[in-house]
Amino acid sequence: MRITLLAARKAATPDARSAAAGRILAAVAELLDTVRPQRIASYVPVGSEPGRGLEKVLPAAMYPVLLPDRALDWAGGDLVAGQMRLLEPSGPRLGTSAIATADLVIVPALAVGLDGSRLGKGGGSYDRALTRVPPGVPIVAIVYDNELLPSVPAEPHDRPVTGVITPSGGFECLPRHPG
Numbered sequence: 001m002r003i004t005l006l007a008a009r010k011a012a013t014p015d016a017r018s019a020a021a022g023r024i025l026a027a028v029a030e031l032l033d034t035v036r037p038q039r040i041a042s043y044v045p046v047g048s049e050p051g052r053g054l055e056k057v058l059p060a061a062m063y064p065v066l067l068p069d070r071a072l073d074w075a076g077g078d079l080v081a082g083q084m085r086l087l088e089p090s091g092p093r094l095g096t097s098a099i100a101t102a103d104l105v106i107v108p109a110l111a112v113g114l115d116g117s118r119l120g121k122g123g124g125s126y127d128r129a130l131t132r133v134p135p136g137v138p139i140v141a142i143v144y145d146n147e148l149l150p151s152v153p154a155e156p157h158d159r160p161v162t163g164v165i166t167p168s169g170g171f172e173c174l175p176r177h178p179g
Contacts, residue, residue, distance in 0.1 A: 002122060005110045005147060009048035012144075020167035021052040024142055027170040028106070029057050031163075034171075035138065037104035043126075044079060044087045049108055050167070051142045055079055058106070062098060063089040064129070072129045074098035100132045107161065109141040111152045116160035116174035119152040130159035138162050145169070 012020075028051075032040075040061040045051040055061070063079065064072040065088045077091030099105065107126050111119040118141050120126055133139060140163040148166050165171050 001119065001153065002110055005119075006048075008146060009144065012048065017048065017050075017052070020050060020144060023167040023170075024051055024165055025053055025057050027165045027167075028054065028142075031104075031140065031165070031171045032057070035104055037102070039102045040104045040106065041074060041099045041102035042106040043108045045108070046086060050144050051106075051108070054106070061106075062094065062102065063087075064125075065089065065093060066125065067096075070123055070125050070128075071096050072099070072125050096129070097132055099129050100134060102133070103137055105130070105133055105137060105139045107139060107141050109143050109147070109161070111147040111149050112141045112143050112161060112164045112174070113152040113154070114148070114150055114174065114176045116162060117152050117154040118158060118161050119154075127157055127159060133159070140165060140171070142166075 040058055042054055042058050042061040044063050062074040062076055067073055073096055074094045075089035075091040077089045079087040080090045082088035109118045139161045141161040142165045145166045145168045163173050
């Protein structure tokens with residue numbers, strides 16, 4: 001499933017990705033107006049991941065720093081080139097537990113099921129980080145339209161998301177019943 005989803009992302013034209021990014025950023029801005037979070041933890045899109053430009057609508061967010069053990073540290077500040085060829089925040093490191101202080105968490109996903117199950121890339125970094133998020137804090141995944149599916153494989157350690165943003169559907173609370 002991961003291989004198929006990644007291939008579909010790479011096959012999308014730059015124009016299609018750009019149009020999707022604009023609609024996603026508008027949906028994120030609308031979500032912020034509704035939720036009014038004080039502290040946000042968000043991912044930094046890489047490659048063909050949806051959400052290009054999130055830092056424009058989330059300038060004060062905490063962003064992840066991938067540690068050698070694949071855990072996620074968090075920091076704020078401008079995004080700069082990091083050690084692992086990823087953009088990472090330039091501010092002081094806040095520690096792996098800083099995600100627990102967020103009142104909105106925006107995460108990447110390869111796919112999301114209507115029940116809130118999240119399929120990541122398989123490295124486990126976000127699965128481990130999400131265990132630190134207190135119950136009741138919204139966890140929102142951003143995916144392309146074709147990546148919101150009736151179901152996705154889930155393991156016992158996977159933490160579900162409570163919402164999803166797609167280019168065509170905007171923000172939607174989960175779980176949703178198929179049909």
